[in-house]
Amino acid sequence: MSDFSSLRIEHPPSTLREIALEKVRNAIIAGIFQPGQRLVERVLCEQMGVSRTVIREVIRHLESEGLIEVIPNQGPAVARIDWDTARQIYEIRSLLESEAAAACAQSITRSGLEELRMALENLETGTHAENPAAMLDATTAFYKTIFTVAGKHIAWEIVDRLNGRISLLRVLTLGTGERTRTGPKRMRDIYDAIAAREPHEAAAACRKHLREASEIARLILTKPENGPA
Amino acid sequence: MSDFSSLRIEHPPSTLREIALEKVRNAIIAGIFQPGQRLVERVLCEQMGVSRTVIREVIRHLESEGLIEVIPNQGPAVARIDWDTARQIYEIRSLLESEAAAACAQSITRSGLEELRMALENLETGTHAENPAAMLDATTAFYKTIFTVAGKHIAWEIVDRLNGRISLLRVLTLGTGERTRTGPKRMRDIYDAIAAREPHEAAAACRKHLREASEIARLILTKPENGPA
DNA sequence: TTTTGTAATATGGTATACCATAGTATGGTA
DNA sequence: TACCATACTATGGTATACCATATTACAAAA
Numbered sequence: 109m110s111d112f113s114s115l116r117i118e119h120p121p122s123t124l125r126e127i128a129l130e131k132v133r134n135a136i137i138a139g140i141f142q143p144g145q146r147l148v149e150r151v152l153c154e155q156m157g158v159s160r161t162v163i164r165e166v167i168r169h170l171e172s173e174g175l176i177e178v179i180p181n182q183g184p185a186v187a188r189i190d191w192d193t194a195r196q197i198y199e200i201r202s203l204l205e206s207e208a209a210a211a212c213a214q215s216i217t218r219s220g221l222e223e224l225r226m227a228l229e230n231l232e233t234g235t236h237a238e239n240p241a242a243m244l245d246a247t248t249a250f251y252k253t254i255f256t257v258a259g260k261h262i263a264w265e266i267v268d269r270l271n272g273r274i275s276l277l278r279v280l281t282l283g284t285g286e287r288t289r290t291g292p293k294r295m296r297d298i299y300d301a302i303a304a305r306e307p308h309e310a311a312a313a314c315r316k317h318l319r320e321a322s323e324i325a326r327l328i329l330t331k332p333e334n335g336p337a
Numbered sequence: 338m339s340d341f342s343s344l345r346i347e348h349p350p351s352t353l354r355e356i357a358l359e360k361v362r363n364a365i366i367a368g369i370f371q372p373g374q375r376l377v378e379r380v381l382c383e384q385m386g387v388s389r390t391v392i393r394e395v396i397r398h399l400e401s402e403g404l405i406e407v408i409p410n411q412g413p414a415v416a417r418i419d420w421d422t423a424r425q426i427y428e429i430r431s432l433l434e435s436e437a438a439a440a441c442a443q444s445i446t447r448s449g450l451e452e453l454r455m456a457l458e459n460l461e462t463g464t465h466a467e468n469p470a471a472m473l474d475a476t477t478a479f480y481k482t483i484f485t486v487a488g489k490h491i492a493w494e495i496v497d498r499l500n501g502r503i504s505l506l507r508v509l510t511l512g513t514g515e516r517t518r519t520g521p522k523r524m525r526d527i528y529d530a531i532a533a534r535e536p537h538e539a540a541a542a543c544r545k546h547l548r549e550a551s552e553i554a555r556l557i558l559t560k561p562e563n564g565p566a
Numbered sequence: 567t568t569t570t571g572t573a574a575t576a577t578g579g580t581a582t583a584c585c586a587t588a589g590t591a592t593g594g595t596a
Numbered sequence: 597t598a599c600c601a602t603a604c605t606a607t608g609g610t611a612t613a614c615c616a617t618a619t620t621a622c623a624a625a626a
Contacts, residue, residue: 122409123609149578159611161390164578168394172401180351181618183578196491203432262425266495352579377607388581393608410588412608 191329198322206311211258368508435540440487
């Protein structure tokens, strides 16, 4: 059998619904729509130039993702996040990411390692350029590569979704000076452990990274009663 | 401040959408709609007596949950599950459930233990009565209690959702004689370890339970090329 | 001035209508 | 008989219209 994989036609978001889904999700993750903010359907329709049918389906999807919460008798709003929730999310990520990093360290190939290195470089470039969007993309690509190499796409779906909810914190971190500076450093540690094919080291580096991130979130969420944001 | 919590009005599924969501989800989990089966919107509308608007929003929600997959240029269908996916799901559940059981064993109270014992009894009653629905409910209640006591509601949401996808296997297990008989036995092991406040034992019992369940799934999914169901 | 009742408005819930297209059937021609 | 073109049909994508209700604004009465 010949290899037709190169003929595969990508499936870019083609329907209005898929386009709108991406836009609204990105707007929430980027903090353009802030946690707690009401998302009035007709307003979104006008902003995006689509019908309520489309917007409502998008809302249902994001509700199921946990980025939107629907308040009974009131309607949809951007989800809020409190410390208890954030703590649990970091804990779950720590379990899944450390496991994936360990598996990745055992099975990574030369080309996978190259992919990982590129993501890391993009991250470091973005960090120097103070480009938050590029940093986010590079971080996502880095972890996605780890999970893909480890053959754990289900776990990646979960982590990716959890990351969306964690991003609801970002708008708060901008207000404070608490930005994490150590992130890229820790990710290089993870990379080095994987490159050295040291599963135990890789897992430990993941856990350390997330423990630090979690600590920063705790400071933000418990101090000035940012609580339910 | 007085305690008005007893005045709280429960929020039963009130909108047609919420009712339809429950019904369709249950129908998929119960195997009434089989994996791979097309879910034609207008047919569902007629069956449930609601409009397409409602059905489409339900489909979006269940799509995001992974119970429905939408085939481009064709439409929605009940999701199929293959061994690779099932394997990953069992692996993730093993991580999360063992962690929760350990935490539960450390912090459980007398009333929590009582709740757990009742779920276990319901499970054993349902097993003797050959009542699959009751067994499923009791199993869900058992694990939900464990996660709740451990203070891990986010992890519970994830496990609950993964269980929905695993239930896509059930329709296959009915065909074979491979039903698990050891399930209730293993859950009693978990209960005993928690009651004895032995975190390590509880986690080990969880892992053993899931390793067995995973093995049964492997036999079903890899043998007669039930593959993508 | 405060309170209460009523009218107006904002907003989500639901149904329906219309459109585009992929798949299918049908018929005609080589 | 085989193949191709055309018409038809099934089905998802999108927009719009209407309804019910919660909230708000306002006015009148105590």
